[in-house]
Amino acid sequence: MQQTYIRDLAAQAGQEVELRGWIYNFRSSGKLKFILLRDGTGIVQCVLSKKEVSDEIWQASEDLAQETSVVLRGKVNADDRAPGGFELWTSDLRVVGRAVDYPITPKEHGDAFLLDHRHLWIRSKRQHAILRVRHTLVQAIRDFFDGRGYTLIDAPIFTPAASEGTTTLFETDYFGEKAYLSQSGQLYMEPAAAAFGKVYCFGPTFRAEKSKTRKHLTEFWMVEPEVAFMELPELMELAEDFIVHLVTRALERNRADLEILERDLAKLEAVQKPFPRLHYNDAANTLKAKGVDFQYGNDFGAPDEEALVADYDRPIIVHRFPAAIKAFYMKPDPEDPSLSLSMDVLAPEGYGEIVGGSQREDDLEVLERKIREHNLPMSAFDWYVDVRRYGTFPHAGFGLGLERTVSWITGVRHVRETIPFPRLMHRLKP
């Protein structure tokens, strides 16, 4: 008999079906048993009556425990008493694999315990909902750029040098040579933009920072578009359209998951164009006016971000950060060379920076001077500066962090729940 998935059960009312899955929970009242079956597409209640099945089957059902895998057959029945409105009136039950002492019980658990059991934790309802939203967003990211004529040009993971020189890199041995795990694909996107015009890369990136916060992972996914002949104002529009697209898609496809997560959907529905744009100088003044202890010229810390975002119901774009605190490849603002043509998008509700981007320095001499000023080895960047040597052009791009975006859209406070197997400072397993 063909397997039916729980997701499709409503259309099968009155039919005989076969379900295959795992016991999510079960209750027994003597000669009547209620099994909650999970198959990855949903959860359904299956009823088992001693009167209506053979002794053999009844005996087999005595063996059930949480997460035992089973094949069940029976008739799909509409019943208001069943969660979801449908249940399976079980006629046949076969245990495929027993589960003894499944560690994650229907009661509460601590963070450390759950992270140690991440491989099992992803079976539970809440984690399942989060990871389904992540799946939707990954697809939406690709659809957005593919639909606008971008070419996917994936960047390498093994890289010979730091792209920014600021953050800490994971070092590995590469046949006797030092190699570093990529912390950004951006330097590779610039040559790619010269080749294809509109490009993006989307993959894992690695930061060896010893950060222990709910916004940090040592391995996370980032999508990085780069566009030839694009300047800062259009870049901000691109980021805005992109984010609206992501939120809209999640609302379209994952309403049920967002409800499981108790996300306030009104807050997501408010995410519409245009996003407020704040010049760095104005943002600094706003902080001063709010009495936040902030030094002009610095980057925003978490409390600064929260104070800035508090006045708005949608993401905000802060642009033209001081050049001194930004990467060497960012182009200075012609109106004030102490500032850079950079921008960050800050998510509402305190979820922090989800996008960082800039217009790139496109003048060969200026770029070479900046590499020297940052004490970076010119030899490592010869290929990179070739973009300016052979037909230079204005261009811009940004990076969006997938996990922070999932965290914001799902309303999950900690990014470690937004990636299937998080890599954290003190956690490499499972």
Next chain:
RNA sequence: UCCUCGGUAGCUCAAUCGGCAGAGCGGGUGGCUGUUAACCACUAGGUUGGGGGUUCGAGUCCCUCCCGGGGAGCCA
């Protein structure tokens, strides 16, 4: 790296002033034909993170090490 909180049964936690180490869940046994994190009864389950010290007596106080959570810096 710094600040801060914590480590007691498989899990989540409690244990008064330093005075017999306990509960719920999970496990086991039995009961229950409409349960919704079902319920009821019984039951097994402990080197209180490791080491050292104070004390008649330490889960509790002191020292030290280990492990983890939250946060900061930095960043997506």
